[in-house]
Amino acid sequence: MPTIEIQTIPSTEELDQSILNLENYQWIVFTSVNGVASFFHQVYALSRDARSFKGIKIGAIGPATAKALAERGLHTDYLPQIHTSQGFVSGLKDQDVSGCRFLLPRADIAPKELADEITKLGAEVHEIIAYKTVPPNEAISQGKQMLLAGEIDIITFTSSSTVTNLLSLTGDEQPAIKKAIVACI
Structure with a gap:
């Protein structure tokens, strides 16, 4: 996503x-x-x-x-x-x-x-x-639903902007991120 x-x-x-x-x-x-x-x-x-x-x-x-x-x-x-x-x-x-x-x-x-x-x-x-x-307009709601449902196993961040935007997207539901492996480059 x-x-x-x-x-x-x-x-x-x-x-x-x-x-x-x-x-x-x-x-x-x-x-x-x-x-x-x-x-x-x-x-x-x-x-x-x-x-x-x-x-x-x-x-x-x-x-x-x-x-x-x-x-x-x-x-x-x-x-x-x-x-x-x-x-x-x-x-x-x-x-x-x-x-x-x-x-x-x-x-x-x-x-x-x-x-x-x-x-x-x-x-x-x-x-x-x-x-x-x-932040992109497309695929946001589907990706967020998948993240919150625990269907995303790995999250890869390619820049500080990707981190900021994902945290903004998840808002109060950030604990969902903890279910995934997180990689940063």
Whole structure:
């Protein structure tokens, strides 16, 4: 039972201007496959492509994100050994990013930690909302009924959003979750 749905942000002036003025950035950091897909949805809508990223260093938090970038014609210049925001910033410390301008397309609920830590290295970070995570509308009632009936044996959480949304969905009936094995990635 999915507990999150990814929604591309409709075109906004801020998002469009960021894409139309990519030459103002030295770095663009993508934190997820969803961020890549949503950002490029708008890149293509504005009749742009991989050529618009010429001269910009591309960062990806993990290998799946780097693969999504490669599928769109972009080489990842920096992929940390530890695939977390902390791992990304730790590796950036070996590079001189002081004075660089970073563009950080992200989810509406993404923590500010990555931007804050890059800023501490002397860089300027422009965060842009590229997508939203929302509870899905479909299959919720059936999934909730199955959970409450004890018919779900294993629950796998893929992000903090999936945890938040399931807890919101179950409300006062959260003890039903205790009947299942819970795994988090």
